[in-house]
Amino acid sequence: MNAKQRFMAALAGAAVDRPPVAGVVTAITVSMMEAVGERWPEAHGDAQRLARLAAAAWEVGRLECIKLPFDMTVEFEALGGRVDLGSYDTLPQDTGRVYDEPVPALPLAGFLDRGRVPVVLGAIAALRRRYDTEVAIVSSIVGPFTLAAKIFGFDNLFAWIALAPEKATACLEAVASLCLRYAQAQFAAGADAILIGEAASSGDLISWKVYRDLVAPRHGELCAALAGPAILHICGKTTRHLPFIAETGAAAFSFDEKLDVAEARKYLKGRVALTGWVPTVDPLLNGTPESVYTWATRCLADGADILNAGCSLPAHVPAENLAAMVQAAHDWRG
Numbered sequence: 001m002n003a004k005q006r007f008m009a010a011l012a013g014a015a016v017d018r019p020p021v022a023g024v025v026t027a028i029t030v031s032m033m034e035a036v037g038e039r040w041p042e043a044h045g046d047a048q049r050l051a052r053l054a055a056a057a058w059e060v061g062r063l064e065c066i067k068l069p070f071d072m073t074v075e076f077e078a079l080g081g082r083v084d085l086g087s088y089d090t091l092p093q094d095t096g097r098v099y100d101e102p103v104p105a106l107p108l109a110g111f112l113d114r115g116r117v118p119v120v121l122g123a124i125a126a127l128r129r130r131y132d133t134e135v136a137i138v139s140s141i142v143g144p145f146t147l148a149a150k151i152f153g154f155d156n157l158f159a160w161i162a163l164a165p166e167k168a169t170a171c172l173e174a175v176a177s178l179c180l181r182y183a184q185a186q187f188a189a190g191a192d193a194i195l196i197g198e199a200a201s202s203g204d205l206i207s208w209k210v211y212r213d214l215v216a217p218r219h220g221e222l223c224a225a226l227a228g229p230a231i232l233h234i235c236g237k238t239t240r241h242l243p244f245i246a247e248t249g250a251a252a253f254s255f256d257e258k259l260d261v262a263e264a265r266k267y268l269k270g271r272v273a274l275t276g277w278v279p280t281v282d283p284l285l286n287g288t289p290e291s292v293y294t295w296a297t298r299c300l301a302d303g304a305d306i307l308n309a310g311c312s313l314p315a316h317v318p319a320e321n322l323a324a325m326v327q328a329a330h331d332w333r334g
Helices: 003-012 030-036 047-059 074-078 117-131 144-152 154-163 165-189 208-225 239-245 261-268 280-285 289-301 319-331
Strands: 066-068 082-084 093-095 137-142 193-197 230-233 252-254 273-278 306-309
Touching: 003 306, 030 047, 047 066, 047 117, 066 117, 074 082, 074 117, 074 137, 074 144, 117 137, 117 165, 137 144, 137 165, 144 154, 144 165, 144 208, 154 165, 165 193, 165 208, 193 208, 208 230, 208 239, 239 261, 261 273, 273 280, 273 289, 280 289, 280 319, 289 306, 289 319, 306 319
Parallel strands: 066 137, 137 193, 193 230, 230 252, 252 273, 273 306
Antiparallel strands: 082 093
């Protein structure tokens, strides 16, 4: 199997010759930037530069997918929010909020032509032309709950969940069509799978009941409407979310070491591809190649269908540590 066949089969729950090793969140490091001569923040705003740098995860890091964009501010910026584009080793961050109160609908007319949205779509198309059957293109959207928190303010949204749940529901309804429109445009441009980034849905921030009642139904609606497979990413404590994640229709669930893996196998194994969960700081950033290899092998032994870091790679992960994670997947004969 080649890289694309292996990755897409793992997403579909089909047989593979070995688990793929991937980077479905952000998988770009400073050493990759140096290798291909592209860097942040300049690559965020130019389709060809974005494509060249995204491809470094495969060409340099040998991770078996190409993931873009690298940050979670594209939609926020296109809706009029202020964004700090960061530096050569830090990602863009949104500042403030766009609205102080729920709105009945977001201004979607022309959304695909605003801000960096056309840059992302152009980069996806360029990568599809170049890599087509060789390696999978994974693009991403900010999930509806996290996007609502960004647009309306985390403080507002969490207060409304507790005190005015109808306002929280209105917020998610307002962003749902935008999430779907942007994801479908990415599939049309050439993406093979979509990552739904839902950092704000972590059990560190919301209860399993809030996830069940407010967030999971939107994930289910979104996954059902998409033209291809979705990878749901939520880091942090998500163990109690698992019964409801299992019903969303996501092809894969990307998570970190805070999740109870035994519970993940119980609810998801054979239904949703377990994706992760080598810790990003210790060992990937601060450990040795030997410790990374040991951790990666542990993840595979515990049932990882797609070997991946638990979240975004820190920009200064040593190349030899990343290579050790890749080698663990190549050596695995479980």
